[in-house]
Amino acid sequence: MASPTASLADVARHAGVSLATASRALNDAYGVSTATRAKVLAAATELDYVASPDATRLASGATRRVAVVVPHIERWFFGQMVGGLERVLAAADLDVLLYHVGDEADRRDFLTRLPARRKVDAVIVVAFPVDEDERQRLELIGAAIIAAGGQSADYPYVCIDDYEAGSLAMRHLVDLGHRRIAMIGGLDPDQPGWPVVSGRSRAYDDTLKSVGVEPDPRLVHEVEWGPTNGAAAMHRILDANPDGPPTAVFVHSDELAFGALQALRHRGLRVPDDVSVVSIDDHPLAELLDLTTVAQDVAAQGAVAGQMVLSTLGDRPGALPSGVTAPVELRVRASTRHT
Amino acid sequence: MASPTASLADVARHAGVSLATASRALNDAYGVSTATRAKVLAAATELDYVASPDATRLASGATRRVAVVVPHIERWFFGQMVGGLERVLAAADLDVLLYHVGDEADRRDFLTRLPARRKVDAVIVVAFPVDEDERQRLELIGAAIIAAGGQSADYPYVCIDDYEAGSLAMRHLVDLGHRRIAMIGGLDPDQPGWPVVSGRSRAYDDTLKSVGVEPDPRLVHEVEWGPTNGAAAMHRILDANPDGPPTAVFVHSDELAFGALQALRHRGLRVPDDVSVVSIDDHPLAELLDLTTVAQDVAAQGAVAGQMVLSTLGDRPGALPSGVTAPVELRVRASTRHT
DNA sequence: CTGAAAGCGCTTACAG
DNA sequence: CTGAAAGCGCTTACAG
Numbered sequence: 001m002a003s004p005t006a007s008l009a010d011v012a013r014h015a016g017v018s019l020a021t022a023s024r025a026l027n028d029a030y031g032v033s034t035a036t037r038a039k040v041l042a043a044a045t046e047l048d049y050v051a052s053p054d055a056t057r058l059a060s061g062a063t064r065r066v067a068v069v070v071p072h073i074e075r076w077f078f079g080q081m082v083g084g085l086e087r088v089l090a091a092a093d094l095d096v097l098l099y100h101v102g103d104e105a106d107r108r109d110f111l112t113r114l115p116a117r118r119k120v121d122a123v124i125v126v127a128f129p130v131d132e133d134e135r136q137r138l139e140l141i142g143a144a145i146i147a148a149g150g151q152s153a154d155y156p157y158v159c160i161d162d163y164e165a166g167s168l169a170m171r172h173l174v175d176l177g178h179r180r181i182a183m184i185g186g187l188d189p190d191q192p193g194w195p196v197v198s199g200r201s202r203a204y205d206d207t208l209k210s211v212g213v214e215p216d217p218r219l220v221h222e223v224e225w226g227p228t229n230g231a232a233a234m235h236r237i238l239d240a241n242p243d244g245p246p247t248a249v250f251v252h253s254d255e256l257a258f259g260a261l262q263a264l265r266h267r268g269l270r271v272p273d274d275v276s277v278v279s280i281d282d283h284p285l286a287e288l289l290d291l292t293t294v295a296q297d298v299a300a301q302g303a304v305a306g307q308m309v310l311s312t313l314g315d316r317p318g319a320l321p322s323g324v325t326a327p328v329e330l331r332v333r334a335s336t337r338h339t
Numbered sequence: 340m341a342s343p344t345a346s347l348a349d350v351a352r353h354a355g356v357s358l359a360t361a362s363r364a365l366n367d368a369y370g371v372s373t374a375t376r377a378k379v380l381a382a383a384t385e386l387d388y389v390a391s392p393d394a395t396r397l398a399s400g401a402t403r404r405v406a407v408v409v410p411h412i413e414r415w416f417f418g419q420m421v422g423g424l425e426r427v428l429a430a431a432d433l434d435v436l437l438y439h440v441g442d443e444a445d446r447r448d449f450l451t452r453l454p455a456r457r458k459v460d461a462v463i464v465v466a467f468p469v470d471e472d473e474r475q476r477l478e479l480i481g482a483a484i485i486a487a488g489g490q491s492a493d494y495p496y497v498c499i500d501d502y503e504a505g506s507l508a509m510r511h512l513v514d515l516g517h518r519r520i521a522m523i524g525g526l527d528p529d530q531p532g533w534p535v536v537s538g539r540s541r542a543y544d545d546t547l548k549s550v551g552v553e554p555d556p557r558l559v560h561e562v563e564w565g566p567t568n569g570a571a572a573m574h575r576i577l578d579a580n581p582d583g584p585p586t587a588v589f590v591h592s593d594e595l596a597f598g599a600l601q602a603l604r605h606r607g608l609r610v611p612d613d614v615s616v617v618s619i620d621d622h623p624l625a626e627l628l629d630l631t632t633v634a635q636d637v638a639a640q641g642a643v644a645g646q647m648v649l650s651t652l653g654d655r656p657g658a659l660p661s662g663v664t665a666p667v668e669l670r671v672r673a674s675t676r677h678t
Numbered sequence: 679c680t681g682a683a684a685g686c687g688c689t690t691a692c693a694g
Numbered sequence: 695c696t697g698a699a700a701g702c703g704c705t706t707a708c709a710g
Contacts, residue, residue, distance in 0.1 A: 005481065007686095007687060007688085008687065008688060008689095009687080009688095017696075017697090018696065018697045018698075019687095019688080019689090019697085019698090020689080020690080020696070020697060020698080020699095021695085021696055021697075023688070023689060023690085024689090024690095024695095024696085027689085030695095031695055031696080032695070032696085033695055033696090036695075036696080051687080051688070052397070052686085052687050052688070053458050054393045054394075054396040054397040054402075054686085054687080054688090055393075055397050055686070055687030055688040055689090055702090056687080056688055056689080057393040057688090057702090058391070058393040058394050058397050058686090058687080058688070058689090058701095058702045058703065058704085059687075059688040059689040059690080059701080059702055060688075060689055060690085060702085061689090061702075063393075068437070072422075073418055073421055073422045073425065074415075074418045074419050074421075074422040074638065075418070076413075076415075076418075078418070079412055079413045079414070079415075079417070079418040080413050082412055082413075082437070083411075083412045083413040083439060086412065086437055086438075086439040087439060090438065090439065095436055095458075096436065096437045096438075097434055097435065097436060097437075098407070098421070098425060098435045098436075098437040099425075099429065099435075100422060100425040100426060100429065119392050119434075142344065226623075227623040227624055227627065228623055228626065228627065231627065255624075258624055258627050258628075259627055261627070262627040262628070262629075284565075284566040284567055285566055285594075285597055285624060287567065288566065288567065288570065288597050288598055288600075288601040289597075289601070290601075299413065346702095346703060346704085347703065347704060347705095348703080348704095356680080356681090357680065357681045357682075358681085358682090358703095358704080358705090359680070359681060359682080359683095359705080359706080360679085360680055360681075362704070362705060362706085363679095363680085363705090363706095366705085369679095370679055370680080371679070371680085372679055372680090375679075375680080390703080390704070391702085391703050391704070393702085393703080393704090394686090394702070394703035394704040394705090395703080395704055395705080396686090396704090397685095397686045397687065397688085397702090397703080397704070397705090398685080398686055398703075398704040398705040398706080399686085399704075399705055399706085400686075400705090
């Protein structure tokens with residue numbers, strides 16, 4: 001207990017071997033006799049030896065570090081993703097550096113500055129775009145980049161097909177006979193043009209058109225993601241349609257839908273009797289609120305992204321796929337019914 | 340763009356100065372002429388230089404790394420905490436290593452093994468206990484330990500007073516005239532005896548006794564934390580009391596309460612007309628569900644824990660408090676009413 | 679203000 | 695199987 005940090009040299013001395021041998025024994029490399037290895041291990045244990053990761057990395061060149069960059073760790077989607085990611089990365093003995101970046105300027109700054117460069121072997125960006133220029137810089141610098149929960153430029157990704165998810169939701173409503181359908185879209189002011197949104201919105205438009213309905217702008221409202229904003233959007237839509245509410249509403253995410261449900265309740269409208277509600281995610285509370293939704297397994301996507309990192313680092317046999325589309329599935333509950 | 344990783348030596352050569360001077364200029368230490376500094380900076384920029392963090396740490400001895408250890412990153416409470424933490428740590432230019440540890444064995448393993456030792460300056464444990472023995476080991480090894488969201492052995496902490504939170508909730512019910520009050524308690528099988536639970540439970544007992552009511556075991560049920568388990572607990576309690584439901588229920592957390600609300604609804608009981616519900620947290624959805632709750636600001640607690648880390652690292656003037664008790668506040672909404 | 683040199687704690691060819 | 699030595703890329707007294 002004397003020395004808080006015994007060094008390899010201490011261990012070697014204690015075991016009566018050279019530095020080189022001690023190092024080999026500890027890393028169980030080939031070419032160390034069983035007896036010697038045992039001696040070294042015993043010395044290490046007794047001295048409470050722990051290798052200095054910095055020295056190891058400096059000497060070996062390996063980094064074994066990956067950056068996980070998220071814009072909103074406090075939101076359900078991101079927590080799930082990070083959880084899934086961390087599990088496989090930690091299992092492979094990689095350190096996970098968590099970076100929380102806010103707005104676009106923050107991200108640019110982050111991607112341009114030091115941290116992402118020589119510090120990590122890979123950076124996983126969770127649900128935000130990296131432009132081609134930045135991607136190239138990172139690549140030049142030796143860091144692989146992987147996108148989880150949304151793709152943008154040309155690098156490996158894992159995410160759901162938003163158009164598919166939106167179509168499942170919309171198709172469900174249309175099949176139930178709905179034609180006057182509103183939409184509450186999610187929107188991130190910090191990432192204009194993020195494809196998640198447009199995929200879901202296109203599905204809305206296309207599905208309506210497929211049944212001969214022209215989308216009505218008064219039935220559509222977009223608000224910032226986050227659990228509390230759906231209510232305001234719902235109110236806005238209701239206010240914009242004094243001639244009567246839509247018979248159904250397609251919401252871009254469950255968290256937004258929770259707010260919409262509240263708004264409807266407060267306006268005296270019953271779900272699903274007066275208006276049906278369907279959204280995307282299958283947040284744990286969706287079940288509690290009997291919300292029909294298109295489910296995605298975000299933690300699983302995180303795990304896949306983690307595997308991709310292992311592939312790029314060569315830790316894992318198997319080619320790196322250029323992209324993985326995660327499955328989605330309609331979960332019908334009590335918030336939707338036929339007209 | 341040629342060399343993906345220019346070294347300090349490259350920069351020095353390019354600028355026509357020595358290694359030492361280049362280093363000083365880059366770290367804007369004293370004793371470098373403006374002209375020299377400019378030359379070095381220009382060279383660094385041109386070469387796209389980024390210091391090797393490993394080498395810097397090895398040479399300087401500083402680690403600037405802190406481990407954040409959480410048992411359930413995917414839960415609301417933990418996401419909030421990590422978000423708050425990350426923000427202040429990142430601002431101080433500390434790297435945040437995220438470790439997700441599951442059950443007790445996992446944690447023991449983690450705390451005993453390498454990662455926590457020479458790799459980090461501090462470890463922040465989020466809402467789980469570290470025993471005195473482990474704490475001493477970490478201290479010996481030079482890593483400070485700080486508890487966020489619950490204290491246990493003798494190290495700095497930040498958390499709410501669970502007894503106070505529980506008392507606010509219970510007092511509210513009692514003041515509304517309730518006497519037949521049920522309780523749904525949270526429980527983590529991986530951390531038996533966690534004080535959060537007992538503080539809230541003691542408040543339940545004491546408040547009841549203070550109005551002359553003897554706690555009735557048939558009105559109490561404990562379930563694992565997590566959004567979906569509250570419903571089962573509520574059903575259990577209802578089943579155990581065929582003579583009629585309690586007039587109110589105190590739930591240990593909002594997520595649990597969401598389930599309880601669903602169960603009550605499914606049993607045809609109206610909230611608050613038939614039974615009042617109060618819980619703890621002020622989860623964003625609590626507002627949407629009109630749930631009366633005792634609010635705590637978890638992200639703020641995370642920020643405080645981050646400051647504590649800065650204090651221990653000497654980055655911040657001001658003594659390290661031995662503990663901070665975060666405020667709680669009763670938020671009355673529509674899920675409670677007088678009997 | 680600037681430089682030469684030692685050292686941080688490991689790993690890894692290169693010899694034996 | 696084992697050791698001596700160079701090197702990873704920085705920082706920091708110590709001289710000048």
